[in-house]
Amino acid sequence: MYAPNLFQDKVALVTGGRSGIGYGIAEALLKLGAKVIICARKAAPLAEAAAALSEHGTCVQRPCDIRKSEEVEALADLIESEFGRLDILVNNAGGQFPSLARHISDNGWNAVINTNVNGTFYVSRIMANRFFVPQKSGNIINIVVNHLRGFPGMAHTGAARAAVENLTKTLAQEWAVYNIRLNCVAPGTIISSGLDTYAEPVKALLDKMKEENLMQRHGTIEDVANAVLFLASPLSAYTSGTTLYVDGMDHLHGDRMRMVNMFR
Ligand SMILES: CCCCCCC/C=C/C(=O)SCCNC(=O)CCNC(=O)[C@H](O)C(C)(C)COP(=O)(O)OP(=O)(O)OC[C@H]1O[C@@H](n2cnc3c(N)ncnc32)[C@H](O)[C@@H]1OP(=O)(O)O
Numbered sequence: 001m002y003a004p005n006l007f008q009d010k011v012a013l014v015t016g017g018r019s020g021i022g023y024g025i026a027e028a029l030l031k032l033g034a035k036v037i038i039c040a041r042k043a044a045p046l047a048e049a050a051a052a053l054s055e056h057g058t059c060v061q062r063p064c065d066i067r068k069s070e071e072v073e074a075l076a077d078l079i080e081s082e083f084g085r086l087d088i089l090v091n092n093a094g095g096q097f098p099s100l101a102r103h104i105s106d107n108g109w110n111a112v113i114n115t116n117v118n119g120t121f122y123v124s125r126i127m128a129n130r131f132f133v134p135q136k137s138g139n140i141i142n143i144v145v146n147h148l149r150g151f152p153g154m155a156h157t158g159a160a161r162a163a164v165e166n167l168t169k170t171l172a173q174e175w176a177v178y179n180i181r182l183n184c185v186a187p188g189t190i191i192s193s194g195l196d197t198y199a200e201p202v203k204a205l206l207d208k209m210k211e212e213n214l215m216q217r218h219g220t221i222e223d224v225a226n227a228v229l230f231l232a233s234p235l236s237a238y239t240s241g242t243t244l245y246v247d248g249m250d251h252l253h254g255d256r257m258r259m260v261n262m263f264r
C-alpha cells in the first residue's frame, strides 16, 4: 500500500532487529528502499538475520548491548563509516519477564529499567548528536507496550514503558527545532518470537486474551511494522510526541489482572 520507493536513499537503524518484531520492521523498511542497520546482543543469530535480510537490500549488522553507551557509540561509528548518515531510528530492543511485583529482585527490576529506559535513551541521544541534530532531520520511533491502564504482572515494564512514553513527549518538543520527530508504537499481544520467552502457564493465557479482544485476534508483526512505516514516513509529517496503539483496542478493553490472578 506504500509507494515502493518510499524510503529510497534513507538509512534506518532497528535495535533488536535480529528477531520478531524488529526483524519484521527491518524487512518492511528494506522492501521500501531503505538501507538498514540492525543490532542486538547475540552475535550469531544477528549475523544470520542480517544475511537473510540482505535478500531485500543493503543490511548491515553489529552486536551491541543498548545498555552500554560505549557500544552504542561504536555502532554510530559503523553507521558513519558505512552510510555517512542516519534518517530513521526504531528503538525496538526491549523486554521483561512476568512476575508479581513483590517477587521482582533489585537485579530483575534494574535489568528491565536499564534495557527499556536507559538503553532507549542512550541510543536516542547518541544518534541524535551524531546524525539527526547536525543533519537537521531525523525520525525516532519507540516500540513500547500497551501500558495505558498499568501492567499488573509486569510492573517493571509498565514503569519503564511509561518513562519511555514521557521521554518521547519531552524529546519531541526539545528536538522539534532540529526537525526531529519522535513517536511511540504500543503493541498489544503480537504473535512473535518474544512470546516464546514466556513459560507455559503464561502462554496459556493467550487463547483467553484472543477471545477477549474486540477484534477476536492477536496482532501480527506486519500490523506493528505497518504502523512504524507510517510514522517513519512523510505521511505522518505533522505527528510527533504521540503514541499509536496497535492492539485491537486492548488498551480500552479487557482484564488487565488476568496474569496476576494466574500467579495467585
Ligand atoms: C502471554 C501473555 C503475555 C502478553 C504480554 C504481551 C506484552 C509484551 C510482550 C513482549 O514484550 S514479548 C518480548 C519479550 N522479549 C523479551 O523480553 C526478550 C528480552 N528480555 C530479556 O532480555 C530479559 O527479560 C531482561 C530481564 C529484560 C534482560 O535480561 P538480562 O540478560 O539482563 O537479565 P539476566 O542477567 O538474565 O537477569 C537479570 C535479573 O533479572 C532476573 N530475571 C531475568 N529473567 C527472569 C525471569 N524470567 N523470571 C524472573 N526473574 C528473571 C534474573 O533472575 C536477574 O535477577 P537476580 O536473579 O540476579 O536477582
Ligand SMILES: NC(=O)C1=CN([C@@H]2O[C@H](COP(=O)(O)OP(=O)(O)OC[C@H]3O[C@@H](n4cnc5c(N)ncnc54)[C@H](OP(=O)(O)O)[C@@H]3O)[C@@H](O)[C@H]2O)C=CC1
Binding pocket: 015, 016, 017, 018, 019, 020, 021, 022, 039, 040, 041, 042, 043, 064, 065, 066, 067, 092, 093, 094, 095, 096, 115, 119, 143, 144, 145, 146, 186, 187, 188, 189, 190, 191, 192, 193, 194, 195, 197
Ligand atoms: N510480542 C509482543 O506481544 C510484544 C512485544 N513488545 C515489544 O516489542 C519489542 C520486540 O519484541 P519481540 O520481537 O516480540 O521480542 P524478541 O524477544 O524477539 O525481541 C527482542 C529483541 O531485542 C533484542 N535485545 C534485547 N535486549 C537488548 C539489549 N540490551 N541490547 C540490544 N538488543 C537487545 C533481542 O536480541 P538479543 O537477545 O540478541 O539482544 C531481540 O532481538 C520489545 O521491546 C517488546 O517488549 C511490545 C508489546 C507486545
